[in-house]
Amino acid sequence: MTLRADLAIIAQNVAPGSRVLDIGCGDGALMAALRDERGVDARGLEIDAGNVAAAVGRGLSVIQGDADIDLAGYPDASFDYAILSQTLQTARAPDVVLDELLRIGERAFVSFPNFAHWRVRLSLLWGGRMPVTRQLPESWYDTPNIHHVTIDDFRAFLRPRGVTVEGAWFLSGDKKTTSSAANLLAEHAIFLLRRA
Template structure:
């Protein structure tokens, strides 16, 4: 089933220890949670802002509540999960630095994945077209996008250094395949980080 997952979710699924307790923040329709439950016997819980996605996840038999990462993560107790996961959601939060702090407080480890706004196609669109890009992976016009913080891999690495957050693993993806770490800020469309506070 992990083959059917979005590439960043497949990376996360391969690296979550079987039998773990997981909180998936911004879990969408619960695809990752279902894969973790079915393939690795993970006790997965979810937090999702979209009521349609919550209903879909609950219909899959998943434990998902409707909530906002910017507000509701403060209510979770310290170290209550082995992993806190935030996939393709960081850039949509109002306070991504605070959300990251909560993830690392709630989980012993945290997975964070996000689209890289420094990818060469995004840069080329701005340079040659002079407009905010609409690409295969960023398919929505600037006025309708949920992305309010345009983060790059180098921006995220700098934040981690500033906050003293340890990186246990990182994966950079382009066209669903792994890209080299050295050129990731230019060549990777997505990044996945495994962190420890």
Template sequence: MTGLRPDLAVIARNVAEGTRVLDIGCGDGALMAALRDTRGVDARGLEIDPVNVAAAVARGLSVVQGDADTDLADYPDQSFDYAILSQTLQTSTRPGAVLNDLLRIGRRAFVSFPNFAHWRVRLSLLWGGRMPVTRLLPERWYETPNIHHVTIDDFRAMVAERGVVVERSWFLSGDKRTGSAAANLFAEHAVFLLSRNSRPR
């Protein structure tokens, strides 16, 4: 999908046509608009930033202002085919609870996040002793909305502990796909498609 951020393009290509989607932390609605216009998706959004909410509504999208940490409890079980959380997990106060809600609300969930174990991040800490500023992590440590520095291996462990099935995963270096074997070292960004295998612990 042209014009979308790389992780959003991956998600857009893998959402089934004609489904119902909740995009949590939807920003200005770019993904929702692409899904509506190219896949015939019934897309709804939740976004904390009022400026982004206004921009999404101006696109003709159904978006409400809300916080993933507190407002997901208002959504009924299995009310969407997909719940999407892109570049938001690491900004949430309680990522485990947010993940549980995603898989309660949606039959499947897409989660994407920046990988803090990428080799450039490690090198910046090793040689410079400072938190890195990169294209995907452009804010300095005191300005970033990221409050949890998650790695691909951390996320894999978290979903395994919760009995969550990883149906598919994609790893990105810049705008290109990279292999899964050493993704924790070489991928800047990860996208996971998840489903529930058992009740949350």
């Protein structure tokens, strides 16, 4: 099975044999790849019951839960990595979720669509409407995205929090792009974080 581009980057950068919590794990595709290819002890938290059933059907340890309220029950430093892929922008309290990620995991991967990508800007400028793209496939009224975060917003968000960026990857389509002008040119961002 081929992983989505951001998940493939995360999978390549998780140390073999690690303990991982994938928050918003969807159908468990990343967890299955980590288990099968890297010998990772992967656990998952997913809000959608259908996705939970699909992940459990793959033999994965996934429970139904909400990142906004259910992370508090996990002990400090109980995982090597906490992963939040394409979920930050859907959280009601992304600041609290990020704090929880870095409390639960020694490191955290966070990926999100970049709402400052040039196509998004152009759609707003010329069409005056919220864009529908491959990365943002839902209409404004039907999207789970409640926080329209940009790469520059996220970097500014991290600064006062005492968070160190250990790695950052930027995607245009499914291909990596440079960090230079990433806020304009990247459709998607992946960050590897740890507490300073």
